[in-house]
Amino acid sequence: MRKKIVAGNWKMNLDYNEGLSLFSEIINMIKDEVTGKQEAIVCSPFIHLHSLAQLAKGYNKISLGAQNAHQAESGAYTGEISAKMIRSVGVAYVILGHSERRQYFGETNELLAKKTDTALKNELKPIFCIGETLQEREANKHFDVIKSQMAEGVFHLDAAQFGKLVIAYEPVWAIGTGVTASSAQAQEIHAFIRKEIAAKYSQQVADDTTILYGGSCNPTNAPELFAQPDIDGGLIGGASLKSRDFVDILKVFN
């Protein structure tokens, strides 16, 4: 059975001390309140990761993720961070292809395919983000966009490699806007993604893939979203910066 996951994406928020205190609060609340098999992932800025990994040691309900990694193994790329460096501080996941990276840093499906390969080679599990813009949805192109993001970004992998991925559907129009996709809209796309995976690999691979929803997800709308058969959890932005909200979203799977 596929894993239920709630991942927090802190984006470029919280200085070092703020990040450490938020993470300590989250760990304590999870210890007291989370009773199911769901996994929490915190994707903090790079600066925090090593210390957060120390705090999380020996605790299996919470893992860490980076928000990006470079496509090259190492070398003359001033200011960049490699997958190997991230892995070396005890981080298990990396977000790849977030719409903010596609939009502000020009990341293409082709580049993301390389980043995915390098992450996997270094034993980092990608949380691979896909999703259409408002314009694309209004032009009724959302299924085509999702299809090509998957085909060009991750469908070059073999089934064993693909099995290490988490997919996150984040409609760009729902990110940070307070407008959530309705549970029916999200379910429709999640089912489509799972169908594409089944066609490319097998029904078994599709059934085993965790597919997260992201975009203005909060403790109020999470129960209905997560009750959909193909929604296996969430990728949470704003609400992951509040320990109470993040843990309440996680507790939907208790």
Ligand code: 13P
């Ligand atoms: P919000 O939850 O703030 O809409 O952000 C979603 C997101 O981009 C998570 O990666």
